Amino acid sequence: MIGEMDHDEYLQLLAGEALDDLDAVEVARLSAHRDGCAACAAATMDLDGTLVALALAAPQRAAPGALEARILAAAAAEPHTSVAKPAADGRAGVPATPTPPAPTLPRSADAPSRGGWTSWLRRPQFALAAAGLAVVLAVASLSLASQVSDLNATLKVQDAAIAILANPSHVAAPLAPEDGSGATATAVYLPDSTQSFVMASGLAPTPAGKVYQLWAADAAGVHPLGTYTFDGNGTFVAPFGVDLSTAAAAMITLEPTGGSTGEPGPQVVFGNLPAST
């Protein structure tokens, strides 16, 4: 567990964040604190400038002359979209800055009257096209609504995890990387409740056809829990949804889409949990 921190300690966390050296608990503590701290917000900007200065201290080399053309050709070949692509099954971890929805188009002052539109739509040759357009718009609308819904769900999960960290009764147990995954994670939970989450840093994006699955182990065996995809950005936060105070260990594995109900697949992170008292 982490006690109260003074401001110098938050500054240390900011410096760690600047070089991506925070564990999941530190990320959550810093996020919860910084929202209301002008000094930390200013220090964040200062450290951004420090890293830019360091980057510019690298010996400057001329980039190959053809590189810009190569980049622009690649960009031209790729349809541009201004909306971040959601994870395949809509259960992503933490997205980066959400992209605001596209503004609605203002109604033209000299648009056809309602009667004009309906009479136009009644023409047989346009009716089919209009129906198709309606389907496309409906699908696009559902997609956008789905993204907003996913974002709200993600924020709720984050808020719930942070609330646990703010509770002095919480338990935090580290989960160590397995097989060189490079990820580090922490299981945080309130004993004798199902309020339990994993918070992981450095987790790779979910490979195609795979999902991350949470597991908890107790004397009765290893229990498969939720499956999630993750885009690799930020901190992965997901609920265990079980009382971890009765569990002996927790882990994240990589499984085929749909998850596993039997033998766990390759472990990404694993950790023993402290015995409950």
Next chain:
Amino acid sequence: MGMIDLTAGVGNVWQNRTVTRQEPTLPVREPPSAEQRAIEVALLGRVRDGDASALSDLYARFGGPLYSLAYQIVRDAGAAEDIVQEVFMAVWRSAGRFDPTKGSPAGWLFSLARHKSIDLLRRETTARSRSVDVDLTLEPAAEDVEQEAWLGIRRDRTLHSLEALPAAQREAVELAFFGGLTHVEVAERLGIPLGTAKTRIRTGLLRLRDLLGDSVSEVAT
């Protein structure tokens, strides 16, 4: 051990150099001001909206420095090219992810380049055993004389500030930033506990921020 050779000061910038002047679309000729940053934020906004010319303008500003940083970390020209392309494609795909409350456009771009460079090192089997004797010898760089001068001034200030750090902090910061090492790897490389490595890196970075003072503000604003 991985101390970076900082003896190659900016004085070398002007030696034995044949420079062909070229006029970039939006050359970086002076310390970034609030106005400069606003321009860069606006460029990202145009990229977000699908304006390829804004991507070209961003390249004119940052292509060389991003390539230089990537090369410094991965030490391979072809890989550095690929990384710069990945950075700009990431910007093209998701410029809307830039959050001006968390940093500058420059900071975001350099962060992307550093992450992608480190990711590449992680994918290489030799990453953990590779040399981290980073060579900072200056080479012919920017084709724009004024841009090169500006970068030289910036670099000089930063190198002097780095030199003012306690040696242990400086070494740890350099290994983490330019060497592309994780903090665990820094600890292993220096033969010190992980907690000590973290403290050296974090304290060193904060001290560097203080030493850079106003010049950091110029970059950050």
